Amino acid sequence: MKGATIWFTGLPCSGKTTIADRVYNILKEKGYRVERLDGDIIRKSPISRDLGFSKEDRRKNLERVAFIAKLLSRNDVIVLATFVSPYNDIRRDIRDIIGADRFHLIWTRCPVEVCIERDVKGMYKKALAGEIKNFTGVDDPFEEPTDPPADLILDTDKEEVEESVEKVLAFMKGRGIID
Amino acid sequence: MKGATIWFTGLPCSGKTTIADRVYNILKEKGYRVERLDGDIIRKSPISRDLGFSKEDRRKNLERVAFIAKLLSRNDVIVLATFVSPYNDIRRDIRDIIGADRFHLIWTRCPVEVCIERDVKGMYKKALAGEIKNFTGVDDPFEEPTDPPADLILDTDKEEVEESVEKVLAFMKGRGIID
Numbered sequence: 138m139k140g141a142t143i144w145f146t147g148l149p150c151s152g153k154t155t156i157a158d159r160v161y162n163i164l165k166e167k168g169y170r171v172e173r174l175d176g177d178i179i180r181k182s183p184i185s186r187d188l189g190f191s192k193e194d195r196r197k198n199l200e201r202v203a204f205i206a207k208l209l210s211r212n213d214v215i216v217l218a219t220f221v222s223p224y225n226d227i228r229r230d231i232r233d234i235i236g237a238d239r240f241h242l243i244w245t246r247c248p249v250e251v252c253i254e255r256d257v258k259g260m261y262k263k264a265l266a267g268e269i270k271n272f273t274g275v276d277d278p279f280e281e282p283t284d285p286p287a288d289l290i291l292d293t294d295k296e297e298v299e300e301s302v303e304k305v306l307a308f309m310k311g312r313g314i315i316d
Numbered sequence: 317m318k319g320a321t322i323w324f325t326g327l328p329c330s331g332k333t334t335i336a337d338r339v340y341n342i343l344k345e346k347g348y349r350v351e352r353l354d355g356d357i358i359r360k361s362p363i364s365r366d367l368g369f370s371k372e373d374r375r376k377n378l379e380r381v382a383f384i385a386k387l388l389s390r391n392d393v394i395v396l397a398t399f400v401s402p403y404n405d406i407r408r409d410i411r412d413i414i415g416a417d418r419f420h421l422i423w424t425r426c427p428v429e430v431c432i433e434r435d436v437k438g439m440y441k442k443a444l445a446g447e448i449k450n451f452t453g454v455d456d457p458f459e460e461p462t463d464p465p466a467d468l469i470l471d472t473d474k475e476e477v478e479e480s481v482e483k484v485l486a487f488m489k490g491r492g493i494i495d
Binding site for chain 2 (some may be wrong): 213214
């Protein structure tokens with residue numbers, strides 16, 4: 138194995154966490170050193186619990202996560218990071234912090250209508266009611282990954298979770314990250 | 317090997333960085349996964365570059381470092397962390413964040429007069445002239461490690477650097493961190 142950061146980008150409720158958690162469990166069971174980084178973990182931790190959700194604070198949060206992902210992946214740990222990370226420029230920053238050779242971008246592509254229907258945490262409902270501002274997919278854009286482009290696209294409105302998981306594992310094998 | 321955090325505490329210029337850098341080079345050369353965390357690295361990074369040197373900000377800085385040390389050491393990385401970390405209560409917090417089983421405290425014990433004489437970066441001079449406030453050893457106390465106690469004490473005013481380095485390596489062997 139070699140260390141790497143698999144960075145999942147996509148709309149809220151597009152499937153990032155579900156797929157990454159499943160991949161995590163499979164790799165962990167096989168004995169890989171693997172770490173999950175996501176908003177729920179990081180924003181409750183000393184790393185980012187002082188940050189809010191302004192554009193500036195969201196950027197700071199992602200840069201801190203990227204720095205941690207760099208330290209882990211250069212020490213042979215596989216990092217599965219799941220963050221909306223909606224802009225090309227922030228994804229470029231993340232790639233540059235981690236290092237392009239260890240950064241792999243996966244896009245969970247899913248129409249916003251499908252995400253709104255899933256609405257796991259009821260956040261879209263609040264955003265559509267105007268109770269939350271700057272919510273990606275509602276009143277803040279999700280820029281499709283073009284620069285850097287996605288290394289792998291998962292069409293989570295069409296694929297079953299297990300299908301997406303298999304694609305991620307095959308991708309990681311292809312890149313020599315796992316055996 | 318197993319992951320662990322070796323946390324060096326001690327006055328500015330008491331030898332933390334010199335010793336940890338030397339240990340790092342030796343372990344790196346032997347092929348260990350090892351990472352250095354210190355103020356110069358972390359305060360220039362996205363992790364803490366927004367922090368100042370107030371008591372509150374120093375605490376935040378150390379808690380962020382401890383969180384990163386936890387992630388690294390639970391993934392079989394050896395972390396060599398060098399921070400003044402002058403109070404027992406903050407060292408307790410650090411231990412609790414990392415987990416007591418992976419936290420090892422080394423105290424570079426050196427009389428402040430000797431540290432002032434060394435004054436590698438001219439910081440003591442500035443603090444003594446009143447240009448820097450809350451400088452440990454001048455107008456802010458260094459609490460001797462009692463709770464938690466130091467797992468290893470290095471008397472850096474009496475020992476040569478290589479002697480201290482050998483003690484650290486022997487300590488790590490004794491704890492099963494290295495072979």
